[in-house]
Amino acid sequence: DATAARELKLYIENDRDLYRKQIVPIIKNVQRRMKSGKYDHAQAPKLWMYLVDEGAKKYVKDFGGNVKDMFPKDLRLSIANEFANEYKAEIEIQGGEMV
Helix, strand or coil, rough: HHHHHHHHHHHHCHHHHHHHHHHHHHHHHHHHHHHHHCCCCCHHHHHHHHHHHHHHHHHHHHCCCCHHCCCCCHHHHHHHHHHHHHHHHHHHHHCCCCC
8 A cells, every 4th residue: 555655654754763763773784884895785675674663563553553454564565675775875875974
């Protein structure tokens, strides 16, 4: 469901705690790996999946519902892929430094 995916992604991007506690450390981790040449983009969605799962749990806590029904695993994985692609591109555009 595209609406649910957009809703969850926006919720995650606009949540201050998730940004501070998860997005920033993930970005730093990705930057470090890119610098050292150990970055594997195929593995990146797994890293972002932790953030998406946490965001889904927090969303359900705030608004009610059930994570598995509202945000099935394939939907969460597609959001994790979006995050991985967007932030990789952003880091590359900024010459390896973002945060």
